Amino acid sequence: MLPRGLTGRIVLAFAGLAATMLIAMAATLFLVLHQLHENEIKDSLSREMVQVVVNLAREAPAQWDATLTEDGASVAADGGYVLVQNPNGAIRVIVGNPSSLAMPSGTSGRTQTSDGNWFIYAEAGKNAAGGRTILFALPDTSARLALGDLGGAMLIVALVLLIVGIPVAWLLSRSLTGPMRRLANAAAELPAASGETTPLPLEGPTEVRALTERFNAMAHELASTRQEETQLLANLRHDLRTPLTSIGGFAEAIADGTASGDRAAAAARTIAEEAQRLERLVGELGVVERLRQGPASLRPEALDATALLTDAAARFEARASGLGLAIEVAGAIPGTPALAFTGDRLAAERILQNLIENALSVVPRGGHVWLRAASLRMPGRPTGIALSVTDDGPGFPPGTSERVFERFFRADPSRTGGGSGLGLAIVRELARAHGGEAWAENVAPHGAQVTVLLPLNPVVPGMTKPAEQGAGTEA
Numbered sequence: 001m002l003p004r005g006l007t008g009r010i011v012l013a014f015a016g017l018a019a020t021m022l023i024a025m026a027a028t029l030f031l032v033l034h035q036l037h038e039n040e041i042k043d044s045l046s047r048e049m050v051q052v053v054v055n056l057a058r059e060a061p062a063q064w065d066a067t068l069t070e071d072g073a074s075v076a077a078d079g080g081y082v083l084v085q086n087p088n089g090a091i092r093v094i095v096g097n098p099s100s101l102a103m104p105s106g107t108s109g110r111t112q113t114s115d116g117n118w119f120i121y122a123e124a125g126k127n128a129a130g131g132r133t134i135l136f137a138l139p140d141t142s143a144r145l146a147l148g149d150l151g152g153a154m155l156i157v158a159l160v161l162l163i164v165g166i167p168v169a170w171l172l173s174r175s176l177t178g179p180m181r182r183l184a185n186a187a188a189e190l191p192a193a194s195g196e197t198t199p200l201p202l203e204g205p206t207e208v209r210a211l212t213e214r215f216n217a218m219a220h221e222l223a224s225t226r227q228e229e230t231q232l233l234a235n236l237r238h239d240l241r242t243p244l245t246s247i248g249g250f251a252e253a254i255a256d257g258t259a260s261g262d263r264a265a266a267a268a269r270t271i272a273e274e275a276q277r278l279e280r281l282v283g284e285l286g287v288v289e290r291l292r293q294g295p296a297s298l299r300p301e302a303l304d305a306t307a308l309l310t311d312a313a314a315r316f317e318a319r320a321s322g323l324g325l326a327i328e329v330a331g332a333i334p335g336t337p338a339l340a341f342t343g344d345r346l347a348a349e350r351i352l353q354n355l356i357e358n359a360l361s362v363v364p365r366g367g368h369v370w371l372r373a374a375s376l377r378m379p380g381r382p383t384g385i386a387l388s389v390t391d392d393g394p395g396f397p398p399g400t401s402e403r404v405f406e407r408f409f410r411a412d413p414s415r416t417g418g419g420s421g422l423g424l425a426i427v428r429e430l431a432r433a434h435g436g437e438a439w440a441e442n443v444a445p446h447g448a449q450v451t452v453l454l455p456l457n458p459v460v461p462g463m464t465k466p467a468e469q470g471a472g473t474e475a
Contacts (some may be wrong), residue, residue, distance in 0.1 A: 033146035045122035081292035
């Protein structure tokens with residue numbers, strides 16, 4: 001079973017690697033040392049055999065067995081044996097006690113007796129020994145000698161691996177576990193953290209750096225979300241307090257008879273207006289909740305942009321007339337193709353509703369609101385339909401044309417009126433859910449225009465923003 005800790009796994013990996021290296025090195029060295037010792041024994045026997053042949057040449061044939069016995073004494077003392085094969089093929093044992101008698105071919109090499117033991121031999125041919133074949137054989141101790149040499153060498157290698165490997169494993173584990181421990185501690189502190197968190201330093205390997213970078217981004221996003229939630233609750237308290245206070249006060253006045261006659265009717269109208277305001281706020285919060293699902297919440301269908309503008313203008317016509325304002329829809333040029341696209345009808349109607357309500361709340365009496373739809377292609381985006389709402393009101397304060405899409409942002413009360421501050425934020429999020437975009441700008445000589453670009457078919461969001469915000473003037 002693997003250790004649970006990363007440090008333990010790194011140490012185990014180093015130990016496994018070291019063991020593998022030791023085994024591979026030991027096997028290689030054993031083969032080399034084994035061959036070296038085997039060659040050493042062969043060379044020793046060959047030199048001894050040469051000396052034996054020289055000694056025999058000095059003696060009479062009758063003295064050869066005695067000479068071989070004397071010269072082979074050291075071989076017998078080491079567990080070897082000496083054989084002689086006569087010219088008639090008969091094999092005799094001069095010294096030693098081999099389990100079998102055999103004269104292998106070749107002047108030197110390895111041979112195995114019937115008891116399974118291996119011997120290294122050197123042989124003098126018939127021409128060198130007067131027609132006889134002489135064989136000196138010693139037990140093959142090359143493997144034992146190689147293992148003896150290998151033990152000392154492996155001990156040194158193991159000590160070097162320990163001296164070098166342990167610090168390397170410790171440093172490696174520190175480089176990994178240090179940043180990851182900081183990540184774990186920072187993650188544990190996130191639920192209790194308030195406000196912006198301090199980014200963790202980007203340290204360690206590339207993968208750990210990438211993980212730390214994503215954690216920092218997540219922590220920043222979480223802090224921003226908490227700030228938005230705090231702001232949301234504060235704005236909700238503010239937006240709910242005023243209508244609830246009005247409804248409670250006027251309802252109490254009607255109940256206790258303080259408001260009667262025309263005053264009671266006015267109080268009832270105020271209650272109805274504040275109730276509608278609360279209903280709009282609840283509706284906008286419902287849209288915000290729906291937007292959490294992203295593109296999955298869309299119900300695409302074939303839509304006609306001009307028809308959407310006409311229907312939206314008709315819904316607000318009575319309200320605009322009561323405020324002394326005019327709503328105009330730019331008609332399609334005869335002969336041009338219909339401005340058809342695929343989108344969520346409820347989302348498109350909510351976009352136009354929020355834009356028109358925002359415009360009506362700021363345009364002074366006698367002002368105008370213009371609705372227009374046009375085909376528009378922007379750099380980096382497919383061709384789409386641009387829905388724009390333009391008014392001749394006071395316009396956006398300088399430097400706020402981008403911030404107006406933030407939730408609850410109210411740079412200028414004259415442009416938000418009694419709204420919740422969610423309208424334009426919902427517009428942009430609905431557009432982006434389709435894979436589109438929304439932007440705002442001031443128009444000359446005075447007024448503002450908000451443009452929403454919706455693709456002909458909903459696409460996955462995440463594309464780049466429009467290259468030029470002012471491109472909306474082409475819509």
